[in-house]
Amino acid sequence: xxxxIFWFNAFIAVLTAAVVVLHRNPVVEALALALHxxxxxxFFVLLEAPFAAVIQVILYxxxxxxxxxxxxxLLDPGGEGKAGRAGKIQLAATLLGAGAFLAALLPVALAAGxxxxxxxxxxxxGGVRTFGQLLFTEYLFPFEAASxxxxxxxxxxxxxxxxxxD
Amino acid sequence: MPEMIDLFAGFGIIPTAVKIGILIGLVMTAxxxxxxxxxxxxxxxxxxxxxxxxGPLGLLQPLADGLKxxxxxxIIPSLAHKPTFILAxxxxxxxxxxxxxxxxxxxxxxxxxxxxxxMVADLxxxxxxxxxxxxxxxxxxxxxxxxxxxxYSLLGGLRSTAQLISYELPMTLAxxxxxxxxxxxxxxxxxxxQMNSAWYAVAMPLGAFIFIVSAFAETNRLPFDMPEAxxxxxxxxxxxxxxxxxxxxxxxxxxxxxxxxxxITLLFFGGWHLPFVEGMLQGLSQPSRAAAHAAIFAGKTTxxxxxxxWVRWTLPRFRYDQLMRLGWKVLLPLALANIFYVGGAILLGxx
Numbered sequence: 127x128x129x130x131i132f133w134f135n136a137f138i139a140v141l142t143a144a145v146v147v148l149h150r151n152p153v154v155e156a157l158a159l160a161l162h163x164x165x166x167x168x169f170f171v172l173l174e175a176p177f178a179a180v181i182q183v184i185l186y187x188x189x190x191x192x193x194x195x196x197x198x199x200l201l202d203p204g205g206e207g208k209a210g211r212a213g214k215i216q217l218a219a220t221l222l223g224a225g226a227f228l229a230a231l232l233p234v235a236l237a238a239g240x241x242x243x244x245x246x247x248x249x250x251x252g253g254v255r256t257f258g259q260l261l262f263t264e265y266l267f268p269f270e271a272a273s274x275x276x277x278x279x280x281x282x283x284x285x286x287x288x289x290x291x292d
Numbered sequence: 293m294p295e296m297i298d299l300f301a302g303f304g305i306i307p308t309a310v311k312i313g314i315l316i317g318l319v320m321t322a323x324x325x326x327x328x329x330x331x332x333x334x335x336x337x338x339x340x341x342x343x344x345x346x347g348p349l350g351l352l353q354p355l356a357d358g359l360k361x362x363x364x365x366x367i368i369p370s371l372a373h374k375p376t377f378i379l380a381x382x383x384x385x386x387x388x389x390x391x392x393x394x395x396x397x398x399x400x401x402x403x404x405x406x407x408x409x410x411m412v413a414d415l416x417x418x419x420x421x422x423x424x425x426x427x428x429x430x431x432x433x434x435x436x437x438x439x440x441x442x443x444y445s446l447l448g449g450l451r452s453t454a455q456l457i458s459y460e461l462p463m464t465l466a467x468x469x470x471x472x473x474x475x476x477x478x479x480x481x482x483x484x485x486q487m488n489s490a491w492y493a494v495a496m497p498l499g500a501f502i503f504i505v506s507a508f509a510e511t512n513r514l515p516f517d518m519p520e521a522x523x524x525x526x527x528x529x530x531x532x533x534x535x536x537x538x539x540x541x542x543x544x545x546x547x548x549x550x551x552x553x554x555x556i557t558l559l560f561f562g563g564w565h566l567p568f569v570e571g572m573l574q575g576l577s578q579p580s581r582a583a584a585h586a587a588i589f590a591g592k593t594t595x596x597x598x599x600x601x602w603v604r605w606t607l608p609r610f611r612y613d614q615l616m617r618l619g620w621k622v623l624l625p626l627a628l629a630n631i632f633y634v635g636g637a638i639l640l641g642x643x
Contacts, residue, residue: 153376153438160431180420188427189457192434196453199438199446253416254477 132172139165147220152198160191177254311412312393319392323546324354330601337605364535369441372532376439381533381540384432388547391425394418395554396480398564398585401578410582411480418479419467422555423460426510430456432544433512433529440532448528451518451612455509458619459516463506465627469499469634470559473643483563487570489643493560496637499630500560502623507552509619512545514604518612553596557589564589 142165145158163186170179261269328343332350335342344350368377393412400409415421430453437449470492471477474485486492493500509516520528530541557563564585573581610618637643 151373153373157376157431157435164428176415176417177420180417180424183424184420184427188424188430189460192430192453192457195431195434195438196450199434200450 128172131168135165135168135172139169153195156191156195156198159194160187163187163191174251177257307408308412315392315395315412316389319389319547319550320543322550323543324358326546326549326597326601327357327542328354329598330604333598333601334605337602358539361536361539366535366537367532369532371441373439373441376435377532378537380432380436380439381537381544382432383435384429384544385540385547387425387429387432388544388551391422391551392547394421394479395551396483396558396563397589398582399480399484401582408582410586414478414480417477419471419477419482419559422551423464423467426548426551427456427460429544429548432541436533436541437529440529442532444525444527445529445531447525448520448531451525452512452529455512455516455518455615455619458616459506459509459623462502462619462623462627463510465624466499466503466506466630467559469496469630472631472634472638479558479563483558483565485643486562487565491560491562491565495643496630496634498626498633500556502627502630503560504556505623506619507556508600508603509615511548511552511600513549513600515607515610516615517609518615549597549600550593553593553600554589556596557592561592563592 139162142158142162146155146162149155149158164183167179167182167187170176170182328350331353332342332344342350343353346352346356368374394415395411396414396418397410400407402408433452433456434449437445437447437452440446470482473489473492473495474482476482476485489495512518512520518528520530525531530538533541566588569588573584576584634643
């Protein structure tokens with residue numbers, strides 16, 4: 127059952143990712159990206175990390191992508207078919223990026239072929255309790271540093287917006 | 293296997309399917325009769341009669357409404373973006389309906405030699421699941437607004453995005469207080485924690501107030517129905533919708549109202565727990581106690597649904613800037629203060 131869900135979900139994930147890159151209508155692309163983020167959440171569920179899955183949906187699909195869509199809807203000047211064709215530079219960048227990603231995946235794929243995957247972490251790893259404990263003990267400093275970073279970004283955005291208004 | 297998938301493995305699929313069937317039947321019936329109740333109560337509040345012609349007391353009115361919706365002409369504007377125009381109401385209804393999966397109607401009980409838990413999926417992260425699925429509901433409204441190719445619809449869609457994202461924040465922060473006090477994200481655990489201490493509406497009235505106000509904004513109900521605001525932007529995001537597609541938005545709204553009422557009951561008003569009555573229920577057999585619990589829960593939820601309708605026909609609409617100011621400058625700081633209050637209370641051992 128879990129395997130069937132994995133393959134179906136993997137198909138959805140790849141399909142929506144392809145739509146994001148290939149479709150000409152920015153709103154459809156944004157929607158496909160939202161669906162893609164949801165399919166990533168399903169992978170988290172399959173990996174016994176329900177908390178990460180739910181947070182993925184709330185933050186990325188529910189909040190950030192909605193804002194994306196908001197911006198696309200407001201700024202999209204003429205609607206469909208306005209996105210330009212990819213030039214040579216974009217094509218080269220795409221190939222380079224895909225190549226680098228595959229190269230990074232290669233060791234994992236080889237290890238899986240040889241049956242040398244790391245053992246699964248203890249059950250309950252993806253639950254809220256373990257997550258919170260790790261966040262407030264082992265990863266306390268990076269966690270707090272990230273929040274300060276976000277705060278400074280927020281102040282910066284506010285400053286830029288205010289300066290334009292005045 | 294992860295617990296979310298466990299439900300459908302092997303023979304587990306039959307009870308789960310039965311539960312899903314019962315739940316959908318319940319929610320659909322509830323939605324039909326809430327729309328009827330809204331019209332009757334509106335009539336009562338405005339000193340008129342309301343629909344009373346179809347069947348005794350007008351009780352068959354929802355059926356007549358449904359038939360009428362189905363047979364109405366379906367109009368899709370010629371310049372609309374057709375796929376998303378059709379998809380939008382489906383998203384609205386699906387997300388609204390899916391949230392009910394983790395709703396508990398009582399604690400687990402023993403009957404016919406088996407332990408039955410009166411909910412579809414007993415997830416560890418029940419509350420977060422509801423928030424996650426509900427946060428996807430905004431896509432239905434935004435897409436409806438955009439795909440209609442109508443400036444009033446687009447305005448409605450944009451307003452709803454801003455409103456939902458703004459009020460999600462105080463709502464979630466009010467929820468944090470509850471989660472801290474209960475120490476769990478499982479809805480049944482939160483209810484049990486309230487049985488052992490006090491209802492959280494009593495223990496943290498500020499949190500309950502913020503949650504209820506934000507829930508009104510999240511469901512786009514008056515006094516916060518900016519996305520529709522018929523006096524300003526015709527009918528907002530569903531201006532161009534007709535026939536069953538319009539009815540789907542309508543259904544989604546009432547499902548969200550029902551869900552919010554259930555959440556308010558579970559999180560702040562003790563769920564299926566009633567003080568004094570709980571002791572009287574101890575003598576009953578397990579299935580009849582479960583039935584009593586479900587009845588108590590349904591009764592409280594019905595009260596909050598009535599409250600929603602009552603407020604809608606009593607208060608006038610906010611102005612848009614007032615709505616935003618209330619959300620960001622009043623409710624958000626209050627919600628943060630509530631978290632500090634709950635933290636202090638936990639330190640003092642009140643929970």
